[in-house]
Amino acid sequence: MGPLITNGIISPETDLLLAFIIGIGFGFVLESSGFSSSRKLAGVFYGYDMVVLKVFFTAGITAMTGLLFFSLFGWIDMDMVYINPTFLTSAIAGGVIMGAGFIMGGFCPGTSLCGAAIGKIDAMVFVGGLFIGVLMFTEGYPLLEGLYNAKPMGMVKISEILNVSDGVMALLFIAMASGAFWLAEWFEKRSKKVEY
Amino acid sequence: MKPRVIFTVVFFALGLIIAAVPQSRTMQYRVGADDMLEDLHGKSQFISPDEVAAFLVEDNPVIRLIDLRSPEEYQAFHLPGAVNLPMTDLLNSDYRYLVDQDMMLNVFYSNGSVKANEAWMITSQLGYRNNYVLEGGLNYWAEVIMxxxxxxxxxxxxxxxxxxxxxxxxxxxxxxxxxETAPADVEAPLPAITKRPAKKRASGGC
Known part of the structure; x- marks a missing residue:
């Protein structure tokens, strides 16, 4: 049955509409969970609020488990699901840049738009910086092209590299998430309370 | 119990299940369920024994009979020119050239038509074309032809x-x-078997 677009069950136009609705839902949940506050987001780096880590790990393992069960029931053909190709060097470089921006600005791209939408000036500045970054990357692409395309690994999964089944990888990832939750709460208890 | 403990337990349980079951390799269905049902209703996969007999009598090189029974049964009796491909070897990659091809008109047969129908459903869902089923199988063949x-x-x-x-x-x-000799009240003792065009053109090309 799935993927719905690839199998022509929903049209690309309907897909855009669904993406729009899901996007609104995502923004709403981010805002109502307090993710439009840069202090809450920065908390994950200072150890006083680990909600961000917990939310994204939960989202990850929920989607992962759901997809694997859908595949098991034959509801989705995982071979037809698009996996972003991996470019190792640029992934590491991008991760470092994104992380640095996250610590400095207290937002990630999605939450900055959330913050800007409710009128936070720091979020608007962050969004401005985001567009400047996009412009710089686009204009500077010829200089960055080598780095951008370095070490192409194709559409790989960690489970393929480790040569284990997707299910075993999922279990490892769930164990990792649980460990991270436990560590995160231990950090939260240790660090001094910050009022924000 | 704290909700986080419940969540952890639930996720670990699900993770254990998903790690224990064999990896699902969902086959890519190229024929939708609707099309398959329509084909089944239309009985378009069947070739009648008379059609097959005509192909055989005229030595038509396009037809290939595929015997899905066990090698022992095949040894005991098989239709002229039939190749033996036991049902268990249907998806064996060594024999894929037999069922996934554009040159020949394959006719699956077994004793009845259940096995042959299964083989036809499996191969057509994999997107293999030019496969047909001998209507009624060998039993019906023996009844009407032999x-x-x-x-x-x-x-x-x-x-x-x-x-x-x-x-x-x-x-x-x-x-x-x-x-036996042909019955007296029948005018022509040996029927004239007219040359029939192949049901499906063998398509070549590179």
């Missing part, structure tokens, strides 16, 4: 013509009826 029932003298002409054809085919393909 031992055709003699129609009464008041039967319509078509039925007598069909009987004539079956007698001739039986003789040519080594059935019981071949040993």
């Amino acid at each position: 031992n055709p029932e003699r129609p009464s003298s008041t039967s319509p002409d078509e039925e007598i013509a069909r009987y004539n054809f079956r007698m001739g085919a039986s003789k040519a393909l080594g059935g019981d009826a071949g040993a």
